[in-house]
Amino acid sequence: MKAYWIAHVDIADAEHYSQYTQRTPQAIAAFGGKFLARGGRSEALEGRQTPQRTVIIEFESYETAVACYRSAAYQEAKSYREDWARAEIIIVEGINPI
Template sequence: MKAYWIAHVNVTEPTQYGEYTARAPAAFALFGGKLLARGGRSEALEGRPTPQRSVVIEFPSYEQALACYHSAEYQDACKHRQGVAQAEVIIVEGFEPQA
């Protein structure tokens, strides 16, 4: 079953954050991740204010999504995000509707 990595990010240092965005997609690809949304328009209709960036990444499975997050490749990219952005990252398992 597919899984989705959902991130809400507020960037304080765009130049340094660019180092993260240059590296992270390679880590996603190693685990079959496919970027579905990365930035773009968004609007919070309920709850917290709209973050600067919302990101959705589809993975073939929940296990692959978790493995990606904990991988050396992603953690190396993550070093460039820490301290220059506030991020909330959630992994959620998809479901297949009953027919």
């Protein structure tokens, strides 16, 4: 069953944040991840304010999604984000297709 990273990100310094966005695709690709949404238009209809960026990444399984997040490559990329952006990332398992 597929799984997805859903990330809401608010960026304090775009120039420094770009160091993260330059490194992340390689870490994601190493685990077969596929970007489905990466910062396009969005609107909060309920709940909290719309974040500056919403990112959705698809993985082949929940275990693969978790392994990618915990990988050394992603953790290294993440270190470039931590001082310059606030992120909320969840991993959610998809549903079985009918």
